[in-house]
Every structure is written in structure tokens, then in C-alpha cells.
Amino acid sequence: MDVWKGRPRSSATxxxxxxxxxxxxxxxxxxxxxxxxxxxxxxxxxxxxxxxxTKLIWYYLHERIWAHINVE
Known part of the structure; x- marks a missing residue:
């Protein structure tokens, strides 16, 4: 299963x-x-x-990581 994709699934904005x-x-x-x-x-x-x-930073990083994960 290819979990990580090179292209984000949503924008940084x-x-x-x-x-x-x-x-x-x-x-x-x-x-x-x-x-x-x-x-x-x-x-x-x-x-x-x-x-x-601290939670703003952690959540943003969490979102950006998940934007690269393909679970389909």
C-alpha cells in the first residue's frame, strides 16, 4: 500500500x-x-x-503531514 503521496491533498491556506x-x-x-x-x-x-x-503549531504540522498521506 502506497501511503505517502508526493502531492498534497489540500492547500496550505x-x-x-x-x-x-x-x-x-x-x-x-x-x-x-x-x-x-x-x-x-x-x-x-x-x-x-x-x-x-503550541497547539496551533502542532495542529498545522499534523494537517500538513496528513495532506501527504494516501489511505485510499
Whole structure:
């Protein structure tokens, strides 16, 4: 089975837009969970902000890798 294809299956621009829309959704989720666990919205916000940058980078890399994988 030829899993890796040389040509991406979607554009880099599409991956960036998907990354941003997902990150907003996931950060709201993280904020709400952290607020619930800690009991303070300020701590929830701190936790949510702390994870935004790293997860944006990881998700974008994940998308670009998957754009090259052929599972059909």
C-alpha cells in the first residue's frame, strides 16, 4: 500500500484556516474546563492562553503531514 503521496491533498491556506477555526473552538473548550476545575475565570484564561500557540503549531504540522498521506 502506497501511503505517502508526493502531492498534497489540500492547500496550505486551507490548512491554516482549519487550524485557526479549530484552535478557537478548542481554546474556548479549554477555558471553560479550566474555569470549572479551578473555580476562577482568570486561571481558566491563563491556561487557555498558555496552550494556544503550541497547539496551533502542532495542529498545522499534523494537517500538513496528513495532506501527504494516501489511505485510499
Amino acid at each position: 486551507r490548512s491554516v484556516l482549519k487550524t485557526l477555526s479549530w484552535r478557537i473552538t478548542a481554546s474556548i473548550d479549554t477555558f471553560l474546563i479550566a474555569w470549572f476545575v479551578t473555580g476562577t475565570p482568570w486561571m481558566g484564561g491563563s491556561i487557555a492562553l498558555g496552550e494556544i500557540l
